[in-house]
Amino acid sequence: MGIRLLSMISSVKQFNKLHSVLSRNYSDVPKGHLAVYLGETDKKKRYVVPIAYLNHTSFQELLKKAEEEFGFQHPMGGLTIPCNEEAFFHVTSRLNKA
Numbered sequence: 001m002g003i004r005l006l007s008m009i010s011s012v013k014q015f016n017k018l019h020s021v022l023s024r025n026y027s028d029v030p031k032g033h034l035a036v037y038l039g040e041t042d043k044k045k046r047y048v049v050p051i052a053y054l055n056h057t058s059f060q061e062l063l064k065k066a067e068e069e070f071g072f073q074h075p076m077g078g079l080t081i082p083c084n085e086e087a088f089f090h091v092t093s094r095l096n097k098a
Contacts, residue, residue, distance in 0.1 A: 028048075029048055030048070032050060032051055032052075033048045033049060033050055033051060034048070034049060034051055034079065035047070035048050035078055035079070036048075036049060036078065036079045036080070036081050037078055037079065037080040037081070038080075038081050038083065038085060038088050039080075039082070039084070039085075040082050040083065040084060044080060045085070046078075047088075049092065052095075053092070053095055056095050058091045058094065058095065059091060059092075059095060062081050062083060062088070062091060063079075063081070065081070065082060065083065066079065066080060066081045066082060069082045070082070
């Protein structure tokens with residue numbers, strides 16, 4: 001009885017977590033874009049970038065840096081890029097011109 005109750009509690013917790021993720025409002029991210037969190041400190045800023053950036057080598061280097069630092073466990077719950085704003089703006093400004 002006790003084991004079954006623990007299993008049921010675990011299932012309810014998983015359902016609540018999934019429901020929380022699915023019920024978030026993502027309407028502020030336009031179609032064809034993705035949100036990224038930027039920064040090397042606890043205070044991270046959120047930016048919305050075109051998904052076309054994913055095809056560019058310079059942006060892929062930022063993603064590799066994120067993978068090396070966080071793996072697939074991003075602390076903000078979204079894609080976190082561990083670089084300063086100046087480096088990020090340098091990369092994205094070049095991509096905007098391309």
